[in-house]
Amino acid sequence: MSTEKPLILVVDDEPDIRHLIRDILEDEAYRVTVASNGEEAREAFINHQPQLILLDIWMPDIDGISLLKEFKQQNSQISVIMMSGHGTIETAVEATRFGACDFIEKPLSMAKLLRGVEMALENRAKQVAQQMEQAVDPVGKSAKMVQLREQVEKIAGHDMPILLFGEGGTGKHCFAHYLHQMGNYANGKFIEFSPESFPLDSEKLVSLAQQNCVYINDIALLSDEAQTLLRHMLESGRLQQTQLICATQQSLEKAIQRGDFLEGLYYQLNTITLMLPPLREHVEDIPELVHFFVDQQTAQSGMPYRRFTVAAQNRLRNYNWPGNVTELKNVIQRMLLLGDEDDIDVEDIEAALQADPEPAADDIEGINLDLPLREAREQFERIYLLQKLQETNGNVGKAAKLAGMERTHLYRKLRSLGIDTKQL
Numbered sequence: 001m002s003t004e005k006p007l008i009l010v011v012d013d014e015p016d017i018r019h020l021i022r023d024i025l026e027d028e029a030y031r032v033t034v035a036s037n038g039e040e041a042r043e044a045f046i047n048h049q050p051q052l053i054l055l056d057i058w059m060p061d062i063d064g065i066s067l068l069k070e071f072k073q074q075n076s077q078i079s080v081i082m083m084s085g086h087g088t089i090e091t092a093v094e095a096t097r098f099g100a101c102d103f104i105e106k107p108l109s110m111a112k113l114l115r116g117v118e119m120a121l122e123n124r125a126k127q128v129a130q131q132m133e134q135a136v137d138p139v140g141k142s143a144k145m146v147q148l149r150e151q152v153e154k155i156a157g158h159d160m161p162i163l164l165f166g167e168g169g170t171g172k173h174c175f176a177h178y179l180h181q182m183g184n185y186a187n188g189k190f191i192e193f194s195p196e197s198f199p200l201d202s203e204k205l206v207s208l209a210q211q212n213c214v215y216i217n218d219i220a221l222l223s224d225e226a227q228t229l230l231r232h233m234l235e236s237g238r239l240q241q242t243q244l245i246c247a248t249q250q251s252l253e254k255a256i257q258r259g260d261f262l263e264g265l266y267y268q269l270n271t272i273t274l275m276l277p278p279l280r281e282h283v284e285d286i287p288e289l290v291h292f293f294v295d296q297q298t299a300q301s302g303m304p305y306r307r308f309t310v311a312a313q314n315r316l317r318n319y320n321w322p323g324n325v326t327e328l329k330n331v332i333q334r335m336l337l338l339g340d341e342d343d344i345d346v347e348d349i350e351a352a353l354q355a356d357p358e359p360a361a362d363d364i365e366g367i368n369l370d371l372p373l374r375e376a377r378e379q380f381e382r383i384y385l386l387q388k389l390q391e392t393n394g395n396v397g398k399a400a401k402l403a404g405m406e407r408t409h410l411y412r413k414l415r416s417l418g419i420d421t422k423q424l
């Protein structure tokens, strides 16, 4: 996995705009390359292989849509944000149908530009991660899982909003992907919005959502503005050609009572609800989930295969899993990484469960929330990395794996945070 900052290609024939965007992005530590016309853009695309392209919709030698199509044909994974001036906004909306992930209007607002770039890169990273996970059918033969899969088969083909209700880590994303695969827009995209990334522009929402599956995580945390917009879109039928799946960990009825959630929106969303049980209520699925995650992780990372003894599997069934399937997956990853023997036994499980950083609230207590973001982030990074080093007895290589970073990058990061691993 590369930990270098993503490379962004900026294509615009106006030098002022190119340079302004380059400065803004470089200030945020992105790597940037620029092109002033179609020809240069093609060259930069091949030579630099950017992760994201900011593409002007109109240039003297070629129109942006044709260039977008070319890029998408050569690399369907590439993220492209179109930039449009007044009068070309309809073309920009059109561009989302040809695979642009977003568009921004000129004159450019620095905040919107950075937000757009961040969101595009985040979505790309999520897509890559999802592909690595090879969106699987939910595993489990317990009565609850069998019933849930049957429900999905019945409801996936209807264009009605679906609400997924379940504690953190119970498989809401997993079932949302399954619904997408079984639904009417299986050939369309799976687009995830968090409450912060929800588009507040109705045209943009409709153009992104059409013929696709839209998954909104933590729906109870949507801003009042976003709730009103979503309600309006649903009432006016503008999201009809969309598979809309919303997920929540908290009761929406209670959110309504507190005045935090629109009652009208709740009735729009509550037609079909799937209740995802906590893992402690279907522990009979644990052995199958363990096999599944061991196979998945050893195949993905080349870690050696390790077997769980029967006693170890029983211990896993007796734990109450406050973090549900996510916690089980993390514990398995930790054991595969840290153990040396072929077999994983009860003692390894006890050690991994004790090291489980689930009660996150305690861990972030040391962060001063009055600090500017950059410094608060540094404080968090320090606490987080010290915790990883503690879990691995100061082994930087293993800590890097747990943190999903390259070892050399972690060394550099530790140095910049003033952490001396020899003193630990």
Ligand SMILES: Nc1ncnc2c1ncn2[C@@H]1O[C@H](COP(=O)(O)OP(=O)(O)OP(=O)(O)O)[C@@H](O)[C@H]1O
Pocket (backbone or CB within 6 Å): 133, 136, 137, 138, 139, 140, 166, 167, 168, 169, 170, 171, 172, 173, 174, 175, 217, 249, 292, 325, 326, 329
């Ligand atoms: N039944 C299942 N079969 C196989 N994998 C599963 C199952 N349930 C969950 N997973 C996997 O476990 C991990 C956590 O599940 P997921 O992200 O779907 O939970 P979530 O409820 O959406 O979490 P959050 O509340 O944090 O958003 C994912 O990698 C998911 O693919």
